[in-house]
Amino acid sequence: MSRLLRKREARIPDVCLIVEGAYPYVSGGVSAWAHGLMRRQPDLRFCVVAILPEPPPPERKYGPLPNLEALHHLYLSQTHFRRGWRRPASFDQAAFDKAVNAFLRSGGGLAELAQVERLMRPLVRTRRTADLLDSTLAWNLVCDLYAREMPHESFLHFFWAWRALFGGLVATMSLPLPPARVYHTVSTGYAGLLAARASVETGRPAIITEHGVYTNERRIEILQAEWIVDTLDKGFAIHDPRRDLRDFWTTAFESYARACYEACADVITLHGGNQSAQIMQGASPARMKIIPNGVDYQALSRLPHANPEHPPTIALVGRVVPIKDIKTYVQAVQLLRSQFPELTALVMGPTDEQPDYYEQCKSMVAQLGLSDTLRFTGQVDVTQHFPRIHVNVLTSVSESQPLSVLEAGAAGIPTVATNVGACREMLLGRRDEHPALGAGGIVTDVASPEQTAAAIGELLRDRDRRERLGLVMQQRIKRYYDLPVVDEAYARMYRRYTQAPSQQVA
C-alpha cells in the first residue's frame, strides 16, 4: 500500500454514528446517549450523520467533542444534484421501477435495497439523481406506482406521500457517503436505511442500537396522523385487500427496517422487551444483543442513604407529561397519606413541556388536599435529593429504559415501577442473570394507583425489606449497568468491527 493510501486510510474515522432528528440538535434522550457514547470512547474517532427533514439545521444543543471529527447533514427534502448534463444511457428505468416497487411495496429487505442501489448508481455517478423526483421519469414512476398501488386514492395525497417517502429514499441513497470503518445507526427508518446502504456500498460492518422500536413508533404516528386523509373506508373489513396511504407509509418504513436489520451485524437494544418486535420486523435472533444504558455507579453508590427515622419520603423522577401518568402517582399518594400522615412526596422533573397537564396535576393535588404532602420541584439535581428519599416511584404508561430507576438503584433506593419497557428487567433481573440477584423493587400494573400505593406502603413499613431491595439494586447496577461496563461493551464491539475486513453484501 502506498504511503498516500495509508495516510488516507488512517484519516478515515472509526465510527460513523447515524442519528435521525436528534443529535446534536435535541437535548436528552438519544442525543444525550450519543454524546455520552462518543465522549466516553476518547480513543475512537467519530463522525456523525445528522438526518433532518430540511435545512436549515436548528440550534445545536451539544458542543463539539475532541474525537468528533465531522458532522454531516442529510436533509430528506434535498434531492441532491442536478448538475450532470444528461441522463446516462445505462440507467434502466423499467428495472429501477420494478426494483423500487419490490423494495417499497413488498416490504423488501437488503437484497432489494442493494438492487435499488445498483440501478441508481449511474444516476449518482452522473449527478442526476434529482431526475428521480423532478423529471418525466419521476412522473412515470409515480403514475405507475399509483396505478398499481391505490388508483382509488386521492392522487394529490398519493403524490405528496410518494414525494416525501421516495424523496427521503433518494436523498438517503444519493448522499455522498462519509467513509468510516463501522456504521452505527441509532434507529431504523432513514438512519437505518443509510447504514444498510453503507454496508452494501462499502462492505464495512453496520450495527444498530435501537432505543425504542422505531417502526412501531412511526406506525402509531401514521395511524394517528390527521394530515393523512382517509379516502378509503374499509369499514370493519379485516381482509379488504385495498391499500390506503397509511399502509403505503407503514410498508415503506417496514421495508427500511427489514433492510437495516438484515444489514446490521449486531442488533442491539437497551432491554429484551423490544426484541420480539425487532424479530417480527425481520431481525435475526442470532445477531441480537442487549447493551443497556449505564449510570455512574461509583459516584451514586457513595451517596448517603435516607435516615429511616426521618418522615417517609418518596419521589417520582420524570417530566410532568401524560406519558409519565403523574395523576396515578397523585392518587397513590392520596391513598398512602391516611397510613403515613407525615409522608412527603416529590415530583422531580421539568414542568414546562406540557403546561396544561401540569396545571391539571396541580389542581388535582389541591382538590385532594395534598398540597402539604406533594410538591413539584421542577428540574433539580436528583443526587442532592436522593439522600432523603426512601422509595423511588415510576408510574409511566410507556418507557424504554428509564435512567431514574438505575440512578436511584445505584444510590441504594428501591423502586416501585409500572411494568413498562425495561422496568421488570431492571428490578427483577434478566432471564440470563447468573447468579440471580433477586428483586430490587416491586413491579405494578399500569394505571393502578391501588397497586402502586400498596407497594410503596409495603416498602415504607418494612425497613429491612427496603434496605435489602436497595442492596440488590446496587449489586445489579454494578454488574450490568455501570458506565464502565456499558462502555467496555461498546469498546469491545467497536474494536471487533473496526478491525474486521470489508465484506461485499450479496
Add this chain to the structure above:
Amino acid sequence: MAGIGFALERLYRSNSFAGRMASFAHASIVAAGPCLLSVLGIWLISATISELEGKTTIAAFRALIIYSFALSFVATAPIALVSARIMSDELHDFRISNIPGIVLAALTFSAVLTIAAATALFAVPLELEPTAVIAAVTNCALIGLVWVSCLFASVTRDYTSITVFFALGMAIAVIGVTAGYKLRPDLAIMLWGFNIGLGTTLFGLLGRVIATFPFPVTGIARPLRALTRALLRYWPIALGGLFGALGAWVDKWVVWFSPYGLQIQYGLLHAPLYDSAMFLSYLVVIPAYAAFIIHLEVQFFRNYRLFYSSILEHATLAQISRYAKRLREETIESLSAITVPQLVVCALVALSAPTLIDVLDMQFRQAGTLRMGVIGAAFQFLFITCSSLTLYFDRRVVFLLLQLVFLVLNAGLTFALLKLGPRYLGLGFLVASVISALVAYLTLGRTLSRLEYLTFIANNPAVRIRTRAAKAF
C-alpha cells in the same frame, strides 16, 4: 424514545398548485385589444382630418402618435406584465389591500420610463418645437399609463369598463384633435387634443381599479421595492414582454429605415406604403381577439378551473387526466374554430384588396402588402394566443423563447426580403408570423399534452421552492 422522530408532516405538503396564473395570463391577451383599438383611433383621426388641408402636419401628428404607441408599448411591457403577475399572486393569496400599492408602483415606473425614453427620442434626434416636445412626451407617458391601467383592469376582468373608457377616450381624442386642428393647425395643439382623450381613458380605468380595490397606499417605497424584486424574479416574463413588444413593431422600424421609409417634417420617419396597410390588417383580426376572449371566459376557464379544482378536491389520477384531456381538446378545438374562420375572412379581405384600397383611398401598390398583412395578422393572432396560453401554465421561459423567435424572425425576414421589391413588403412579417404561430401552436400542444406532469412536478411552486431551499444550503 425521546429525540428520535421528526414530523413527517413537514415533508408532506399538499399546497401550491398553479391556478394563480389565470388572471395574469389573461392580461397579456386582453392587452392586444386596446392596442388594436388604438390603431382604430389613429386611423379614424387620420380619416377625419385627411379631409382637411395641411397634410404634412397631419402626417407628422400621425407619425408622432405611432412613435408614442411603439415607444410606450416597448418601455412598459415588462413592467406591465410583471406587475400584472404580482397582482395576480396577491389576488390568489387574498392580499388585496396590497394591490393599490402595486398599481401605484407600476404607474410610477412606467411614467418615469416612458418620460425618459420619450424625452430622449422627441427632444434629441427630432427637430420638434419645445411645446410639441412637451405635448409628445405627455402623450407617450399617457399612452404608457393607459396601457398599464388597462392591464390592471383586465386582471379584474372589467372588460366593460375597458371598452367603454377606451371608446369614450378615443371619441374625445378624435373630437379634440379635429377641434384643435380647426382652431390652429399646430402639432402641439393636436397632440394636446389627443391627450385629453387619453387622459379620460386613463382616469376612467384608474377609477375602476381604485373602486374595485379601495385601500389606502401608505407608502410608495415598499411597493416599488416589491416590483423591482418581482422584475428580477420574473425576469423571463419581463424579457418576454419586452421581446413581444419589440417583435410587434420591429418590422415597421426595419421598413422605416429602408429605402421605403420617408422622412417627413421634424425628421420623423414613416413608411406610408407599409404602415397603413399593416394597421388596416390588424383591424381585420379584431373579431378573432374578441372571440378568443369570449372563449377564455366561457370555456377555457371552466375547464381550467375544473382541472385544478379536481386536483385540490382529491380526485383520482384518472379523473384528473379526464379533465386535462378535456382542457386540451377544447382549447385546441376553440383555437381552430376561431382561427380557421378568421383565416377565411382574411383570405376574403386579401382577395378583395383592390376594392378595399379603392374605398379607403389607399394606393394600389399597397395591395400586396395588405394581402400579406391580413394573412400574417391572422397567424400573428394564433401566435399571440398560443404563446400567451403557455403563461397560464406558468411556462415563463417558453413564453420568453417564443417571443424571441418572433422578434428575430420578424426583424430578420423583413430585412432580408426587402430586396424583393415594394410588391413584397410584408412578406417578412407574413413568413415570421406563420413560422412563429406554428412553433407556438406546437409548443402549446406539447404543454397541454404534459399538463399533469407540469402541474405536479415541473411547474409546482411547492416542489420548486423546496428544491431551491435545499440548494441554498
